[in-house]
Amino acid sequence: MATSASAQLSKVVKRQYMELPQGDNVQAMYIWIDGTGEGLRCKTRTLDSEPKSIEDLPEWNFDGSSTYQSEGSNSDMYLIPSAIFRDPFRKDPNKLVLCEVVKYNRKPAETNHRHKCKKIMEMVDHQSPWFGMEQEYTILGTDGHPFGWPSNGFPGPQGPYYCGVGADKAYGRDIVEAHYRACLYAGVMICGTNAEVMPAQWEFQIGPCEGINMGDHLWVARFILHRVCEDFGVVASFDPKPIPGNWNGAGCHTNFSTKEMREDGGLKCIEECIDKLGKRHNYHIRAYDPKGGLDNARRLTGHHETSNIHEFSAGVANRGASIRIPRTVGQEKKGYFEDRRPSANCDPYAVTEALIRTCLLDEEGEEPVDY
């Protein structure tokens, strides 16, 4: 059976309980990134009243030895609330709270890239850096096979599925629809969705977000996707190459602009950034997936609308390049550019930070600068 045992539990029974009034008590679900740098964890606490801002949310802690983050002998880690959203599962007044993880000595945990990213974003606040990230993902059944694919087999070759409609083209649209609404409700800046080239692969776009918001909104959008899939009894995978061979991989194309780029004549600034990026390809590749480039090596082959991982390239309307300048931007001579290298399982804090360091702080060479 492709869907989980949990998904078979009676939703009518659940609804009866979820409709019970909760008085003044509010449930706040704290969410954080675990030691893998890809996985999300969550736990809930009751608050006596509805938190109106992040300052109303207390710090918390958890057992890091159970999340690949610390040793059992010294396992407490701290959760520092960073961003608050409405909860589309428990609904108002309950909240989802994205947190930073801090070690026992108050230093950021190894996979807490938000801390450094926020510092970098504050340095370039006046340039109004905007981001839009296109998150691709694959829906899997609980057997690990892509959802809707024949068991022990493959669907017809790619071609009809991208933006497709029909039971023979679109696999799992319910998940996409539910996720979209959940994000809108939660206050996540979801700006679009489409079916992708491989069947059971989909994409949603988050943005435009300024600075640190990009990472916050994308991580919460991912959390919501996992929860929605859990409710349906299927699994969302951000693996960059879930099926080897002649099947598309999954990326997280990142669109970027500054105030200068968006104004008249901004194309010059875009081209300057691309020059800088051209000189720092390996540094970015290391920042663009959680394994320093190893995950992306399976995806960035130069085929299936990717660039080759070893070469940097850029071009207008060119989907085989590392950086694509949209045609409209080439024509209007201002706008934004698209970095097509980040992997679907990238950390958006690491990606956005790398773009700022190279393009706006003019860093060069293999290592990030310590400010």
Add this chain to the structure above:
Amino acid sequence: MATSTSSKLCKAVKQQYMDLPQGDKVQAMYIWIDGTGEGLRCKTRTLDSEPKTIEDLPEWNFDGSSTYQSEGSNSDMYLIPQAMFRDPFRKDPNKLVLCEVLKYNHKPAETNLRQMCKKIMDMVLNQHPWFGMEQEYTVLGTDGHPFGWPSNGFPGPQGPYYCGVGADKAYGRDVVEAHYRACLYAGVKICGTNAEVMPAQWEFQIGPCEGIEMGDHLWMARFLLHRVCEDFGVVASFDPKPIPGNWNGAGCHTNFSTKEMREDGGLKYIEESIERLAKRHQYHIRAYDPKGGLDNARRLTGHHETSNINEFSAGVANRGASIRIPRSVGQEKKGYFEDRRPSANCDPYAVTEALVRTCLLNEEGEELVKYK
């Protein structure tokens, strides 16, 4: 299993999510015809407020190399909103937006037949050309076999199924019922439905639509059908001859009239149009399916209530003719006529344009006239 895995996902769970309020945000699903000239594609964007007219909808673009429309090295293509409908899947205030596709150089894409159709329709506005198209289709299981047919087999021969009722006669009525309501909600001009001669084959009619509206409403009705079938886990096929042999094909009979034809004595204009059509049979056959006549060659055999693809014929109440004049029109000496040649997978823009060119613009011969 005849229905898809997706359709087995829990709809109660989905409903809970679809019930979530969305504030002021509006989802606009942009829809376009892909490089095959038959397939439809769609993607969605969030808008900050409800669009009231087509002018409120921004232009967009997409990756044409993934839809058989361009190369990867130069793949951006433009989506230009043309017709807006209410979204029966996501409901108000969300919208479905039918778009024209332009290439990178802003010329119409190869399968964007709407642009030329609109030009032609604009030339004959004062004649008020009305159309009604009868879209036939077959419901298939995900195994590609007609829905409800025994696997690896066939139902009893045709006869009891046309407009039939009963589980042994009507296969998949839920799809038809759902589609009808979805069209009505969306604002698509659906004027009727019936079960067809082959079991699992159905028909809906769109019209009367004036000018460019015919193509817009029929394409949107087709999109709604594909989405409804997807929800049920089955597939809608517009193949003109899905099962070879003694099983009906699927057409898109096109009814046509002008203000003159609808007024007293209009039969004269109907007969004149039919004479012009008779002289241009090949040109129309080429326009009436996406493969220049090759698809229709499997359907228009002269049997199963079709005319033979190589011959033009016309007659009152004659379903074996290329053109049928309904009996009531023959009696009242005014009304409309029915061109029975278009294939189920025809492009309605191409069909309606051809009828206007031949009947109202008096074109002759094999080639298209280029107007300014």
